[in-house]
Amino acid sequence: MNVMTTLGHVYLVGAGPGDPDLLTVKALRLIEAADVVVHDRLVSDAILEHVRPGAQMINVGKLPNHHPFPQANINALLVSLAGRHQNVVRLKGGDPYMFGRGSEEVGVLREAGISYTVVPGITAAQGIAAATGAPLTHRGLATGVRFVTGHCRAGHDLDLDWDGLADPDTTLVFYMGRGHAAEISEKLRASGLAAEMPVMLVADGTRETESRHFTTLERLAETAAKLEKSRPVLIVIGRVVDLADDLALRAFDLCEQVRHG
Ligand SMILES: C[S@@+](CC[C@H](N)C(=O)[O-])C[C@H]1O[C@@H](n2cnc3c(N)ncnc32)[C@H](O)[C@@H]1O
Missing domain, CATH: 3.30.950.10 (Tetrapyrrole methylase, C-terminal domain)
Incomplete structure (x- = not known):
């Protein structure tokens, strides 16, 4: 296992289907406190409005059958961001563990010795x-x-x-x-x-x-x-x-x- 010394913690957060009122209280708190938010195409603008001014936002959205940001690059990005930021929020549409490749990202974080939390969302x-x-x-x-x-x-x-x-x-x-x-x-x-x-x-x-x-x-x-x-x-x-x-x-x-x- 390749363990690195990291500063940060990665939160895999479910953003729900789009309506910001369907965010969990925990998801909202984390989005508001994040230093950097790595989000998908499915995360609605109404939810991204809750990211605090000054926080970095990285869109790794994919269109069907078009993968401008391969999953391997997203995995590597999360590991690298955890080395530079305290609160890294990986924001995914719906629930991270429902057709969201959340478990693959968790596997990479585990492998790199990075601490993480999964926050469920409404699928x-x-x-x-x-x-x-x-x-x-x-x-x-x-x-x-x-x-x-x-x-x-x-x-x-x-x-x-x-x-x-x-x-x-x-x-x-x-x-x-x-x-x-x-x-x-x-x-x-x-x-x-x-x-x-x-x-x-x-x-x-x-x-x-x-x-x-x-x-x-x-x-x-x-x-x-x-x-x-x-x-x-x-x-x-x-x-x-x-x-x-x-x-x-x-x-x-x-x-x-x-x-x-
Ligand atoms: C990669 S899956 C992600 C699912 C997500 N993790 C969830 O729990 O809802 C993307 C698919 O979820 C469905 N989906 C997600 N959000 C939706 C929405 N607001 N309206 C309709 N379909 C949605 C669509 O079928 C879309 O192609």
Whole structure:
């Protein structure tokens, strides 16, 4: 093990799906106190506004299938920053341990003998379930939920247990699935899931720009194709989608009242 003498501590912090009110108290405290913040593309501007003036901000954001800042460089950057700063915040969209490569970064920090803390965040599926009214489980509609990656190496098919996934009693939440929407639709139907199973696609979930798109498993690909590629999209498949409410019905909650005066 290559142990170096470090000054700092690295906090892997989940920023939640975008709405700053969904940050944990601990995440907010750490963001405000950070000397340097290394953040992803998915961390919203409304959250980055909480970084204190004078703190360094480093955007290591990646676009789908485009990796301007390779993971190995991010790992090396964290190690190097911990040698120069006391409070290093590695800020990730949603939860650091949900399709966020947080565990890989922790592995590198451990290997380098750098102390770290992981601060959980609300994952996109939870934020979007609450925002839309489509619960992840519901008595009589879904006995369980599965969080699934819809991403794989370019040019390859998704390597998933389609027969296991095609269960009408389970809610399926696909992260990074827009690019493979046609395959998801075809493979689930081939494994027996009904063509008319309700599907919801949510772009920019919990943000001011959020949009919801309701469709069926059969028409998933054509609905997904209409969404701009630059926006994060979550795909929810299952009967619970029928419980989603209309944006117009969303309660005007206390936080919104405080924010808008
Ligand atoms: C690399 S994964 C990171 C997931 C993140 N760690 C989490 O816990 O939510 C990125 C994918 O998460 C989903 N996602 C994250 N935030 C989202 C949001 N606000 N709205 C819709 N989808 C989102 C999208 O499917 C996006 O392609």
